Amino acid sequence: MTNNKAKYIIVGAGLSGLTSAYVLNRQGETDFFVLESRDRIGGRILTENEIDFGATWFQNDHENVIDLINNLNIDKFHQYSKGKSVLVYNTMGPAHYFEKDSNTPSAFRVVGGSMAMINALASGIETKIKTATTVLEIKEEKDGVLLTTNKGRYKAEKIIITIPPRIAPRILFNPELPESLIKTINNTHTWMSNAIKVGLTFRSPFWRHKYMSGMIIGQTGAVTELYDHSDVNEKTHALMGFINEGLRDVSKVERKTKVLNYLQKHLGEEVLDYITYKEKDWSKDRNTSCETIKSIYMSPRYGNSKFESFYLNGKVLFSGTETSSVYGGYMDGAVYSGVKAAKNLLSKS
Ligand SMILES: Cc1cc2nc3c(=O)[nH]c(=O)nc-3n(C[C@H](O)[C@H](O)[C@H](O)COP(=O)(O)OP(=O)(O)OC[C@H]3O[C@@H](n4cnc5c(N)ncnc54)[C@H](O)[C@@H]3O)c2cc1C
Structure with missing residues (x-):
């Protein structure tokens, strides 16, 4: 025994x-x-x-997380949201731009990442x-x-x-x-077991230099959501978001090409100068997901x-x-x- x-x-x-x-x-x-x-x-x-490929954000009313990080002496910071955000809502017309009301607090992130x-x-x-x-x-x-x-x-x-x-x-x-x-x-x-996340790192936050928040809401196209994911000290400059699940079963190369083309179109040529590009498809992770998603x-x-x-x-x-x-x-x-x-x-x- x-x-x-x-x-x-x-x-x-x-x-x-x-x-x-x-x-x-x-x-x-x-x-x-x-x-x-x-x-x-x-x-x-x-x-x-420094990129959260799983959970990232929490809100003021997520009191259990807030209590926990306080007990653990971990700091939080606001999701960056300054500047123009992009709304892609149809395939034919141009994208729309919008700006978040600066009086509405954005979600929190954990300093150092949720890990x-x-x-x-x-x-x-x-x-x-x-x-x-x-x-x-x-x-x-x-x-x-x-x-x-x-x-x-x-x-x-x-x-x-x-x-x-x-x-x-x-x-x-x-x-x-x-x-x-x-x-x-x-x-x-299982919450989020179907999500495909993507994270890219850059030498500089080029989108911020153009007064863009880095946020894209894509109702159509390769990426459904994208956010600035630079760290609190602005040492790592990153974008992170969710890939359209319709691209789950295309080849890795095709998916990456589609994602990059999409981001290039909405944020600019600089996207192609990424340092790292990484995806995580949680549906393919047996320890989270099951066969029927x-x-x-x-x-x-x-x-x-x-x-x-x-x-x-x-x-x-x-x-x-x-x-x-x-x-x-x-x-x-x-x-x-x-x-x-x-x-x-x-x-x-
Ligand atoms: C892509 C994504 C984005 C998310 N974004 C957010 C967000 O922004 N904000 C938010 O609040 N939440 C978010 N979530 C949800 C958040 O991640 C979960 O609520 C939380 O992490 C779940 O924790 P848990 O311990 O309940 O489950 P899990 O984290 O799933 O832990 C269960 C553990 O059990 C292990 N396990 C499984 N089978 C066995 C076995 N047979 N034997 C031993 N171990 C086993 C697994 O490996 C795993 O480590 C997100 C999740 C994903 C996937």
């Missing part, structure tokens, strides 16, 4: 799972592991080269986080739960599962989960009450942003559910 034994195990080292781990640790409970199938932590938060939050949450508990460890089976035993992973077995008294519900049925549950919960799980869309642009209903209960006789609790009744889908929902799950675990032990 394994000596990978802990009082608690958290499945998934995304924002929700790491928030639970952080809360447990802060409450003096250090007997836990976090099992993460990717070879990195962060889940749908991924900052590379700064993840790194701060993991700081001090690195040895408890087991990456490249995929949970394959969860079996209830008399005195706890046995988890079979690709790296051996783990045992805990109670566990929190933070993986996107839609991919949870890949795990074999023994005994099986109730049918009504499985139905809810299968109907819970569909585009959902409005936040679907999250926080189904079925996720409130413990399963397997009080030993298994579901968490993660899609289970959250508060800003489900968003980082705020991930933090809310992470705090709630950890407190729930502690109070029931």
